[in-house]
Amino acid sequence: MSTWRTGMLVTVAAAVAGGAGAWALTTPGVPDPIPVGDRVQAAVEGLRDSHVYIEPAVDELLTAEERAQVDAAAAASDPGVYVVVWRPSAQAGYYLEGEALAQIGAELGRPGLYLRLDANEIDSREVGIEGDYLSIPSRLDGDGDEPAASPAETLLSVISDNDGREYREADTSGSDYWGGTGGTIAAASLLGVLAGMGLALVMALGWLGVRGGGRKR
Amino acid sequence: MAIAVRTESRRRVADGCRLSVRVLTALFVTFAGSALLALVAPTAAAQEAFPRTIDDIVEHLRADPVLIQPAMGMGDTRAAHDLLVDLAADVDGPVYVVLADTPEDLAATDGVSEQAAALLRSELGDGLYFVDFIDGPRYVGAWGPTANVDQRVTAEALQYVVANGPGEYPRASTLLEAVLTVRAAAEPGEPLPVEVVDEYAEQPWAFIPTEHYERADALAGRWVATLGTGIAILVAGSIMTGVVHAVTSRTTRRQGGSGGRDGSRTHAGRGTGRGGAGKTTSRRPEADADIPADIADVARNRWERARRRFENLNARELALPPASAAEEALDAAERVLETRDELDAVGAYVLSLQAERELRRIGKANVPRFRPCFINPMHPEARETVRIAGSTIDAPVCPQCRREQGSFMVVRTRWRRRPYVETNTVWARTGYGALVDNLARHVLENRR
Numbered sequence: 001m002s003t004w005r006t007g008m009l010v011t012v013a014a015a016v017a018g019g020a021g022a023w024a025l026t027t028p029g030v031p032d033p034i035p036v037g038d039r040v041q042a043a044v045e046g047l048r049d050s051h052v053y054i055e056p057a058v059d060e061l062l063t064a065e066e067r068a069q070v071d072a073a074a075a076a077s078d079p080g081v082y083v084v085v086w087r088p089s090a091q092a093g094y095y096l097e098g099e100a101l102a103q104i105g106a107e108l109g110r111p112g113l114y115l116r117l118d119a120n121e122i123d124s125r126e127v128g129i130e131g132d133y134l135s136i137p138s139r140l141d142g143d144g145d146e147p148a149a150s151p152a153e154t155l156l157s158v159i160s161d162n163d164g165r166e167y168r169e170a171d172t173s174g175s176d177y178w179g180g181t182g183g184t185i186a187a188a189s190l191l192g193v194l195a196g197m198g199l200a201l202v203m204a205l206g207w208l209g210v211r212g213g214g215r216k217r
Numbered sequence: 218m219a220i221a222v223r224t225e226s227r228r229r230v231a232d233g234c235r236l237s238v239r240v241l242t243a244l245f246v247t248f249a250g251s252a253l254l255a256l257v258a259p260t261a262a263a264q265e266a267f268p269r270t271i272d273d274i275v276e277h278l279r280a281d282p283v284l285i286q287p288a289m290g291m292g293d294t295r296a297a298h299d300l301l302v303d304l305a306a307d308v309d310g311p312v313y314v315v316l317a318d319t320p321e322d323l324a325a326t327d328g329v330s331e332q333a334a335a336l337l338r339s340e341l342g343d344g345l346y347f348v349d350f351i352d353g354p355r356y357v358g359a360w361g362p363t364a365n366v367d368q369r370v371t372a373e374a375l376q377y378v379v380a381n382g383p384g385e386y387p388r389a390s391t392l393l394e395a396v397l398t399v400r401a402a403a404e405p406g407e408p409l410p411v412e413v414v415d416e417y418a419e420q421p422w423a424f425i426p427t428e429h430y431e432r433a434d435a436l437a438g439r440w441v442a443t444l445g446t447g448i449a450i451l452v453a454g455s456i457m458t459g460v461v462h463a464v465t466s467r468t469t470r471r472q473g474g475s476g477g478r479d480g481s482r483t484h485a486g487r488g489t490g491r492g493g494a495g496k497t498t499s500r501r502p503e504a505d506a507d508i509p510a511d512i513a514d515v516a517r518n519r520w521e522r523a524r525r526r527f528e529n530l531n532a533r534e535l536a537l538p539p540a541s542a543a544e545e546a547l548d549a550a551e552r553v554l555e556t557r558d559e560l561d562a563v564g565a566y567v568l569s570l571q572a573e574r575e576l577r578r579i580g581k582a583n584v585p586r587f588r589p590c591f592i593n594p595m596h597p598e599a600r601e602t603v604r605i606a607g608s609t610i611d612a613p614v615c616p617q618c619r620r621e622q623g624s625f626m627v628v629r630t631r632w633r634r635r636p637y638v639e640t641n642t643v644w645a646r647t648g649y650g651a652l653v654d655n656l657a658r659h660v661l662e663n664r665r
């Protein structure tokens with residue numbers, strides 16, 4: 001009985017110590033969160049009472065009429081759509097436009113499809129939802145033969161395609177690489193069990209070897 | 218070409234750099250937060266911050282030589298503007314910084330920044346011009362009083378900053394380059410002091426930030442490492458515990474199989490002579506269990522020494538209880554000292570030790586009585602009482618037997634070696650005093 005109790009006590013203590021060690025070793029590799037910059041913050045403020053935010057530098061991209069149209073369509077869409085109109089930049093406190101959209105969605109706290117566009121390109125990001133596949137053109141200037149679409153046309157088309165597609169709310173802030181919370185736990189369990197069995201094999205052989213050698217003497 | 222929403226989020230960029238935000242971040246973020254409150258409200262000033270054409274930019278620069286738009290402000294446009302204005306004040310000559318959206322009237326041309334600088338100079342005159350638009354590339358030009366500004370100073374500083382930057386592929390921001398350029402212009406011909414460069418490099422706007430998912434992946438990876446390690450050790454430890462348990466219990470069964478009948482005393486002694494008693498496997502040499510050959514001499518020496526000390530007691534000491542206990546032990550020892558029996562000699566030895574201890578106890582109530590090790594009275598004094606393996610007896614044992622219970626002391630008879638506890642003697646019944654409080658009285662009664 002005491003073999004069991006001692007063994008399990010040592011095991012649990014070692015597991016806790018090992019886990020703490022792994023945590024401490026991997027912590028320096030975790031980048032700090034990227035602070036929300038003023039460009040992103042301005043978009044967040046603009047989207048609080050509208051579904052469209054246009055940076056003043058590019059306010060010629062949508063007419064007032066188009067803007068109202070897009071706003072109404074985005075508000076009526078399910079899942080909801082939020083549109084940011086500005087030119088892409090890596091010098092605004094975030095790296096990729098998709099990252100900016102994720103920050104905007106997180107700050108705003110409203111799940112939905114977030115779009116960024118200018119005269120040439122569209123970026124998109126689902127924040128807080130996981131939806132069915134949605135085909136979105138990456139460029140507005142047309143693929144080869146197709147004529148260039150206007151920003152308003154493009155937006156209305158994407159919003160229309162988006163409306164009514166299947167989706168569910170989901171935490172999109174987690175790691176895709178490890179497959180979210182469930183995937184992370186599953187990966188840890190699988191790796192842990194396999195490594196544990198390997199370790200046990202080595203330990204058992206080692207122990208029996210030492211024991212056998214000791215008994216022969 | 219079309220892209221799926223879901224795959225977009227996985228888009229990785231090979232040269233993505235990692236931002237390592239240091240202590241200053243907290244301060245900067247706090248500062249940025251308060252600055253933002255002022256920036257957010259749409260005001261007349263905000264309108265002016267988005268000039269569309271070269272003429273708009275010229276107009277802005279006449280009033281304010283630094284133009285930075287949020288698209289180029291690295292997250293805190295106001296702070297960036299103020300820092301550059303401060304640095305420009307130390308330069309001997311006009312300084313113009315433009316970090317903005319590309320002007321509409323130049324958008325389609327090549328070398329926008331250089332063209333813009335030339336156009337601005339024709340309106341504003343000589344000076345240091347740092348111009349960069351969203352579409353780049355940045356252009357630095359110096360004319361007139363600032364013509365001696367050496368751009369190699371900035372280039373060297375940038376090289377140093379990037380070499381020591383965070384992450385795998387650190388990319389300095391245009392803002393950092395502008396700051397270093399204007400700072401270098403304040404002291405033309407001098408290299409930038411390392412501590413100045415280091416301080417700017419530590420600001421959150423110094424490098425293009427990493428992607429969010431790198432942090433999410435790292436956070437998840439940390440959980441995988443932590444849980445995985447813990448689970449691995451749990452699994453390994455459980456399996457090992459099972460293996461150890463299975464192997465030791467099988468060994469015990471094999472060794473215990475040849476043992477004698479059950480019965481509390483004999484049960485306790487089984488396994489003696491081979492391995493250990495009960496489940497504990499003894500690796501101590503079997504010879505340890507034998508009674509020393511010179512036990513009779515040892516016992517006599519002990520007895521004589523104790524006897525001498527007893528005779529030196531004064532009248533007051535003789536009246537105390539330990540003195541009579543010592544006398545009783547010495548008497549009992551004397552009875553068994555000359556019987557030529559090994560077990561009796563051990564008994565005389567133990568009784569002598571007990572007498573010596575009683576003598577030491579005179580006037581010292583905190584000295585404990587002598588208790589032999591039940592396993593072998595020739596062992597050091599018992600310190601603790603434990604369950605004797607393979608039996609229902611609790612008995613005092615020496616520290617070594619507590620850790621690893623050895624074989625019972627063995628007595629050689631004509632035919633075989635027997636554990637002393639299996640003999641029909643006063644010693645087996647009393648465990649040489651391990652099982653009873655007053656060994657001397659038991660011995661005196663037995664050898665009347």
Ligand SMILES: [Zn+2]
Pocket residue numbers: 590591592593596597614615616617618
């Ligand atoms: Zn002992």
